[in-house]
Amino acid sequence: MNIANWVLLVVTLLFVRFSDGSLSSDGFSEIPKKFLDFAKRQEVVDWMVGVRRKIHENPELGYEEFETSKLIRQELDKMGVKHKYPVAVTGVVGFIGTGEPPFVAVRADMDALPMQEMVEWEHKSKVPGKMHACGHDAHVTMLLGAAKILQEHREDLKGTVVLVFQPAEEGGGGAKKIIDAGALDNVKAIFGLHVSPDIPVGQVASRPGPLLAGSGFFEAVITGKGGHAAIPQHSIDPILAASNVIVSLQHLISREADPLDSQVVTVAKFQGGGAFNVIPDSVTIGGTFRAFSKESFMQLKQRIEEVIIGQAAVQRCSTTVKFQGDGKPFFPPTVNDKDLHEHFQIVARDMIGSQKVSIMQPLMGSEDFSFYQEAMPGYFYFLGMKNETLGKLESVHSPYFTVNEDALPYGSALHASLALRFLLDFQPKISSSVGKQHDEL
Numbered sequence: 001m002n003i004a005n006w007v008l009l010v011v012t013l014l015f016v017r018f019s020d021g022s023l024s025s026d027g028f029s030e031i032p033k034k035f036l037d038f039a040k041r042q043e044v045v046d047w048m049v050g051v052r053r054k055i056h057e058n059p060e061l062g063y064e065e066f067e068t069s070k071l072i073r074q075e076l077d078k079m080g081v082k083h084k085y086p087v088a089v090t091g092v093v094g095f096i097g098t099g100e101p102p103f104v105a106v107r108a109d110m111d112a113l114p115m116q117e118m119v120e121w122e123h124k125s126k127v128p129g130k131m132h133a134c135g136h137d138a139h140v141t142m143l144l145g146a147a148k149i150l151q152e153h154r155e156d157l158k159g160t161v162v163l164v165f166q167p168a169e170e171g172g173g174g175a176k177k178i179i180d181a182g183a184l185d186n187v188k189a190i191f192g193l194h195v196s197p198d199i200p201v202g203q204v205a206s207r208p209g210p211l212l213a214g215s216g217f218f219e220a221v222i223t224g225k226g227g228h229a230a231i232p233q234h235s236i237d238p239i240l241a242a243s244n245v246i247v248s249l250q251h252l253i254s255r256e257a258d259p260l261d262s263q264v265v266t267v268a269k270f271q272g273g274g275a276f277n278v279i280p281d282s283v284t285i286g287g288t289f290r291a292f293s294k295e296s297f298m299q300l301k302q303r304i305e306e307v308i309i310g311q312a313a314v315q316r317c318s319t320t321v322k323f324q325g326d327g328k329p330f331f332p333p334t335v336n337d338k339d340l341h342e343h344f345q346i347v348a349r350d351m352i353g354s355q356k357v358s359i360m361q362p363l364m365g366s367e368d369f370s371f372y373q374e375a376m377p378g379y380f381y382f383l384g385m386k387n388e389t390l391g392k393l394e395s396v397h398s399p400y401f402t403v404n405e406d407a408l409p410y411g412s413a414l415h416a417s418l419a420l421r422f423l424l425d426f427q428p429k430i431s432s433s434v435g436k437q438h439d440e441l
């Protein structure tokens with residue numbers, strides 16, 4: 001360790017003492033508010049609103065986000081932010097800061113949904129059958145907003161912020177592809193958000209530990225022997241067998257799962273037969289299962305397969321069971337890192353005040369952000385959009401879904417503050433490894 005490194009160590013240790021969230025003399029606690037003021041400047045708001053509406057007009061499905069990705073790169077170029085493209089087909093990964101470790105990532109998803117927008121407004125989707133009905137247009141915009149803030153304050157970054165614009169969140173597992181591409185090797189933490197129509201604008205909510213469920217899909221073909229419905233003794237009835245399978249599957253939650261460990265099994269698809277007097281050859285059933293831990297999830301998966309095969313066999317039917325379609329991955333549970341929860345609480349309270357930062361119940365929905373959390377500590381939170389004076393906001397995935405654009409500055413400033421403050425707080429931890437070889441992204 002040379003003298004320069006000793007000085008760095010002493011300075012960073014001093015930094016820790018004074019950067020403790022309870023002390024404000026260092027000015028770090030003022031950063032989130034300053035960033036929010038910056039993001040609320042009229043010219044910044046106008047720019048963000050323009051970007052968001054442009055993306056909204058041209059929604060693209062998972063792994064087809066070519067125009068969205070192009071727009072992102074153009075905006076990053078205008079700011080002078082370096083980026084890599086393509087990552088995971090259409091993804092863009094930007095870098096702001098020293099180019100050196102530590103690395104912290106902030107993520108936005110880019111894809112739209114295959115549904116028709118029913119909202120009549122000036123910037124309605126111009127692509128029939130496709131719509132940004134989950135707010136990912138706003139997510140992209142807020143990450144670009146964060147890029148603008150961070151680029152403006154790049155001299156203050158004690159490391160590198162990695163901006164992740166990922167494809168295909170809606171079932172395509174784009175996050176997994178980003179990880180598999182090695183784009184986030186050596187990243188120490190990642191943050192992500194989702195807009196929420198149920199939380200007031202200017203407020204946020206999340207929780208430490210499990211936030212969203214792991215989710216999987218199954219489909220089974222139960223095969224018997226078709227024949228005349230009036231002569232059942234000559235047939236093997238797959239409809240009755242499938243009915244018993246479905247009833248038995250419901251026992252997995254009511255009789256086998258811990259009542260305090262929330263899980264869901266839903267059979268949502270039941271197809272077979274077409275005539276009143278014909279027993280069909282086979283029946284197809286399918287559904288989803290959810291759980292908040294990987295253990296419960298995998299246990300459920302195993303038991304679903306056993307119950308379908310076993311119960312169908314009781315009635316002499318053979319079965320094939322498939323999980324997920326098209327080789328898509330299961331979504332693991334979204335589990336928030338406890339230390340990052342503390343970090344989030346401090347930063348968010350500094351920005352909007354402690355009454356506006358709440359702890360929420362877990363939700364049975366799922367997010368592919370969970371793939372990042374399998375690779376590194378991660379934190380996911382919900383950003384409020386509700387403003388009752390502007391009318392009720394529809395839920396995500398509704399054809400009437402709208403975004404309250406007043407939320408954009410909050411998301412941008414939070415992204416930027418969480419990343420910048422993480423790098424500041426991380427300094428003492430890396431000081432012990434000063435002199436070791438530098439990590440490369």
Ligand code: NI
Binds near residue numbers: 135136169194
């Ligand atoms: Ni979404």
